[in-house]
Amino acid sequence: MGVPKRKTSKGRRDKRRAHLALSGPALAKCPQCNEMRLPHRVCPACGYYRDRAVLEFEEE
Structure with a gap:
C-alpha cells in the first residue's frame, strides 16, 4: 500500500502547494x-x- 516512509517536510509540502494560491x-x-x-x-x-x-437608480 502507498504509505509514506518518511514525514513530508514543510518545505516539500509548501513547494507542492505553491501553485494553489487564489487569484483575485x-x-x-x-x-x-x-x-x-x-x-x-x-x-x-x-x-x-x-x-x-x-437597473434604475433613484435620484435623491
Whole structure:
C-alpha cells in the first residue's frame, strides 16, 4: 500500500502547494462609466449591461 516512509517536510509540502494560491477576481471596465466591474454582470455603479440600462437608480 502507498504509505509514506518518511514525514513530508514543510518545505516539500509548501513547494507542492505553491501553485494553489487564489487569484483575485477578473475585472472588466464598464464602457459607460469606466468603473471596474465583474464581467458578464450589470455594472453596480451605473446599472448598464451591454449598452442597455438594466437597473434604475433613484435620484435623491
